[in-house]
Amino acid sequence: MHLDTEGTYQCSLTGLIFEVMKAVKITYSLLSWSKYASLVEKPWIVGGPLFDVRCDSASALASIQFPHSLCLGDHGAGMAFKVLHIKGEGAAIEPSADYSASHVKWLVSSLSPVGPLIQSQEPVQYHGAVILYKVVDEQPSLSFRVYVATNNDSFIKDISRAVKHSNKKFIKIDKPPVCQKLLQKGKRYRLVCEPEAEVTPEEIEFVDGSLLKLKSYIEVYLEKPDDFTLSLVELESDATVWKAKLRESDWIHYDQNKNEQKRSAVSVKKRKPALSILEEDALCSKKQRTGNKAGGIETRNLTDQQLMVIAKLFGRQWREIAIECLQMEMKDIEQIQATEEEVNMQKFLLLSKWRDREQGNGTAEALYKSLHEKASYEILQALQGFSAQC
Template sequence: MSRGAGVAESSVDHSASSEEKDCPSPNLNTSKDSKSGEDSGSESGSESDSDNEEPKPEKTNGELGESPTEGASAQAKEWEDKELPTGHFNSESIKIEPHCEHCNAENKHNEQVTPRRLSGGQFLMKVDMEGVYECTETGLIFEVNGKVDIKYCILSWSKYADLVVKPWAVGGPLFDVKCDPACLTSIQFPHSLCLGRHDANMTFRVLHIKNSEASLECTVDHSATHVKWHVSSLSPVGPVIQSEETLYHHGAVILYKVIDHNPSLSFRVYVATNNESFIKDISKSVKHSSKKFMKIDKPPVCHKLLQNGKKYRLVSEPEADITPEEIEFVDGSLLKLKSYIEVYLEQPVEFKLLLVEMDSEEIVWKAKLRECDWVQRDQSQNISKSSTGGNRRRKMNITLPEEEVYDKRMKQVDTSAGAETLLTDAQLITLAGKLGKEWIKIAIVNLDLDISDIDAIREKKEDVTISKFRMLQKWKEKEQSNATVRNLYNCLKNVSAEVQEVLEGFL
């Protein structure tokens, strides 16, 4: 890590006194005059996000007056009771890696941990010993001094827009972290800026929100990807930055298609900072719109950095109706209304989208959209399935046992009915043959099996395919009436494409 501006060159043990000397007054002016609330919707369509789903900050177990050990243990049990099935994972929350060699080179030495997903968009990371652990879903890095359970979630900056006072600006996602503070030494927050070699005149702080008020707390250090902070107490916290130079943002372009009965195509295109708070706000905005949308899965990362105040235009090949024709980029993290560009085509044809920086005419982002990107199964929309999709299904059926192909032909069930059918042993053995070397990880992370179940299977020292089959059988026993094709498909949707193809064949 490179030292942040204004932080004394001292060891970690002596950083507290140095930070007190270098930091400004910890309390922020919360005057509404400082609110960054200009509505950029004058240039584009916008949708108000819904904030009522976000978990409310709770008092953290382990604070003064409580027994940290008993409190943390009781809360951990409560979290586990609310754990969601793996199939409920929301792909929107997956961390988007920036397309930047400088930034991606950092923090590769930390131990990567995949957290459990709880209700309300919350995560639970359980670690057994002292160390430094990085969350694979959010990019948060925790330094702990012993065994601890850490619960955390992503919050919206727009709720706290009044507390971010100029010249400070949002530097990355906002988080609410809960655990025994005595066990948590430091947190490293991911930031969405590309510092390159121009961070000499930049100052990072952590905005710490307590009871609807905020204070600026000094950072220990910062790197190309993270801002490190010594834990003082736990409540909503996130990085902010003050800079004398232009801020360069890692950008993301996120696509949604309107679902309706019209043969025409209508899309929303969001240009955002690569900031999970911002991206979560977009997802909520779309979810609570009066229209129905589906997310189009295209590489979101911009290949050129975005700058505040720069103008960009979206280009379609062949030509489409695009509103607005150009936008001025701003970091909209603090805005309740998230700007977007509307793209409309009268006929459902393949087309390319390009985001172009107007000054340089350089392409910042591009994608090709095909019919298979928006055609959905199990829907009655006025869109026919492509012939390539039919060929794909026929090819998959060949790999299935003959009796299953016969059953499918005889019953002529549709995909929605087949989705609720209980899995057979024949299907499980077919699927077992497609699972790779990571089947043990899949069993624990995706199917929520206990390690004791896996150990019992491995002790039999059977053929590896049979071991995988017994693992799937164990999941089927646990799920009982929920051991359907659809449920297993949801659990394994992030596994290999080959596994997904087999399950789609079952559907």
């Protein structure tokens, strides 16, 4: 990417944020953590994707902010972020300059593969993703691979690479991948299919497989090619973590000669970063199903649960964003703060007020349009996922 002048820029595809001192050309590639697994030693664990960044004027690249896949919650104070800086055959663990709900900031010392690490005194919770692939063959039955992963681009690229080099042919099924409830290491999950299908294994214990060369998956087999629904359920709470409806139209068109997916268009946006630590609380399970028809297409207002997801992704600048982007007034914020002490609930109630004001247009798309100039990459990504579910 070519950056025309000094400033802070964010890549729309990867979420990387670059702070540059002058016009530069930056190139970067996504790497696999499994190749460098021996360099990550306990108590450190992988915190996000691994990148190899290059710049035509290294001294002009002041800092890089790497996206991470963790939910900091109330445990932000009990976490330590650093970066693994790979140099030749070895590596150094270097300090981070700052961290936020979505990124880890590193002051550039030299350019070679770098990725975020974390050390935590509490159980780590991850923003998760479910990736679907269908076997392409001449059989009337249906066979799928279901990968449960951290929302980590390095991990997801490893999955894509494993599928590409499989002896079987696959097509990726395009469904919103983002989990609506956090994944936690050690917790057990079950993949449920309606109508019933052969699911192997029936249950899994979640681990971050970033460092593993072989990525585990769940196999789903259906004898009849009917529409069906897949749900990932947390066993402890019986809560639905992720859900998707699969129809024949999802895989009827494909290129049998390719396992590769089309690349997304990349854009870069100049921004004023405002890093802050995200506070976390329990998800709100109440859902709102208010519908609106525009142009003959039914759209749905954001549910309470979806609003809570967005609320927890806002940082300390949420009041400014609410006033500037959502046309809220300070008296609205003060009234909410007077009746509710918990910060995430304050943010949720403010978003709920926005939804009520918009009446039938309190949709993910509408909120995306209002926030896209100021919101973080993670918020915009979540809203895009919600919009695709409608």
